[in-house]
Amino acid sequence: MKNNQNLSILFWLFRAKATKDGKAPLYARITIDGAEAEISLKRKVHPDFWDVDLKIDTQQNQEAKKTNAKVITTQGELDAHFTVLQTQYETITPQMLKNAYLGKPLFENKKEDTNQVKLPTLLDAFNDYITIFEKKVEADLRDDGTLRHWRTTRGKLLTFLNSKYQLTDMELSNVTYSFAEDFYDFLTLDIDQKLADATAKTHIKKTKQILTGCVNKNFIQNNPLSDFSCGSQNKEVLPHELYELEIIYNKFLPIKRLEEVRDAYIFQCFTGFAFQDTYDLSPENIVLIGSNKERWLIKDRGKTGVTEMVPILPIVEQLIEKYKDHSCRRNKNKLLPINSNYRYNAYLKELADICGLSAQNIEDREFHTHRARHTFAHIMLNAGVPLEDVSRMLGHKSIRTTQRYCKVHKPRISENMKKAKSAIFTKTGKFRKVA
Template sequence: MKSNQKLSLLFWLFKAKATKKDGKAPLYVRMTIDGEEDLISLSRKVDPQFWDTENKKVTDNSVEGKKTNKKMAEVRVDLERHFAVLQSQYSNITPLMLKNVYNGLPALAKRNEVKEPEEKIPTLLEALQTFIDRFEKMVEKKHRSKYTLTHWKTTRKKVEAFLIFQYKAVDIDLQDIKYAFAEKFYDYMTLEVDKPLVEVTAKKHIKKVRQILGACVRYEFLAKNPFVDFNCSGGERDVEPLEMEQVQAIYRKEFTIPRLIEVRDAFIFQCFTGFAYQDVYALTADNIINVGNTGERWLIKERGKTSVSEMVPILPIVEEIIDKYKNHPRCLKDNCLLPINSNTRYNGYLKEISDICGITIEQLNNKELGTHKARHTFADIMLNNGVPIEDVSRMLGHKSIRTTQRYCRVRKNRISESVNKVKTILFTSEGELRQVS
């Protein structure tokens, strides 16, 4: 019956609960067994300026400080002793059982027989995991994108690796996170790893952590967000849209391989709808809506990434592609509008297509042709053919026009046309400034 479980004890200061009167915060010990946790209050308070975060002890040499350090040592010995006894009696021990016997109760006493701690405060990785678990449920309900979920899981992995690299720790208490954490995390991702990240990608990971810390402030786990002053903007990578000549080259190219034909058609579909890969992948005939008295056909869908609806009138070239695949075996079997490959295969086939069409990587700003370039190409086509940015933003399903502005690349001929309109208003054909009437 002897248990082989391991006990981990961590003393921490609940700084968010510091009193205004003297600034002191309550001291707790966190017990962890097989990933399950519980708290015990030491019924002592410590001034945060005298708390050694790294070594988990009080640095104040006063009588009170020494008593607190002694109390922590006694609690550790008591808990380890009780745990050893429980190991000889039970095959599976929980933190609640250890807490019970520490408080003089039967090991299997129910929780309502025990005074609960003030509140269970998560660590950083626990807070991240809680968010990810909730996000997974939203993905299951198709309220969020599984690709965005993948990004969140990547952020968590990078935080884990950073904690080991920087602090030789597997986790960190929220109260121990300072502004310097963000700076060091950024340096780690851009300088220390084998494959350094570019600025914009590193900042996106920090922005996600800042979002989690912001939620912790709202839940009153933290008094303030330590990352609030870290600048997560800047360094945005420009995604150059395709030139119309390149779009036409891809559209008009005669392919003989079915997989390339299907990917070419899907990419052209994206170029003239602005839908992102995950949204095209999820399109069904139900997303085609007849709008207005004329019954104009539109594609309307809630974006997987933002849950904002994107709505686009179906252009002739898009209608042609939809009609082409309406009886495709894959579309009939899976009830989808187009036979879309996995994102990895899609991008791989696009590289083949760009090579066949003579579109070089130099022409693409040293970036391979990818699915997201179609979305930028759509915005470029619309904006430079007189469609107002507000309408383009709505079609793209953006929450803010500021996001759409990153897609803008106003061409010289559009500027010339706009200025020529002003020119005819202000000047005569001879170049004379018109008389104000």
């Protein structure tokens, strides 16, 4: 079926509805063949900071960041829905596209039996979950990054439904175990940017979670994906040894971007902060603790909401001082100059080569942001810091998570065994008498 209609999307401020502080609601105007429909993005922007051409809020704060992310996801989702509808219908109206985006039926059913309870579809269930999640993000109960992950999963699912079944949605009763197998194959084998095993299973895990919610609400009797294993083999990440960190820290780097990446990486290795949390750190996250005013870094983890609290070590203090006059501090109120995650990891590979510590195709020895976090756990545990304290500093919800991070040196095992041996046995190898 061929559809040659063109879609235009305009993001605009409804200034007539501006609030007392001057902020106006942000809308998306869908135009198809001259017909229009509008969608509220449920965000407000002051007209002085709205760039009409770039479609962004130009302010440097978290609210602007959320608004700009909402614009990008809305544009992407509308484009994706429109592409799918083009394969199904000869003519698409703006209202059809709006309904598809909102997870509503494409066409109004005026003769609907009001006594019949309409069960949600698969995408209905996703949309309901995401709508509630959006409210939790606005109330600072959930992280905006996690919300983006849920929207990504919904987008992948929509593309899969169109590719595999030529559908824009699916009844819950039609979801079977093979759905998960097909979805996994699609994500790892069929799409242009093929996903790794763990990433693909993350999307299926989210789909399973939605279906479990449908079971709890009595929309379906059981979860058809319950037996599909979303576990992945935990690849061991080898932490850095201290001598490697010394090489990295002392390496002369004439290229500024590599020097900044090196400093950020060392910062991570001695604080345990994940990439996004390191990126978000500001001077306000430095807190004075106790009567001696010890400087700590304290921040809620974006991923879990659990508070990380780490005393600032001397090497970290030096890095904070180094960038006190940097533009990242003056203009963006950031503690360190941090690149995007993609560029950061790419530059780390350059850094590894320059330092003579390249992984040589051994995946668990690669330089990447998460290896720094493992390194912090490794250093702290082997310095005698109790596991419970390491877990708290990493912001883990469970000590079991921390245990996966930590590797104990043979010297420490040997030292602890000597203590145990001395407590249990005499020098001649006999049992000590219990007092």
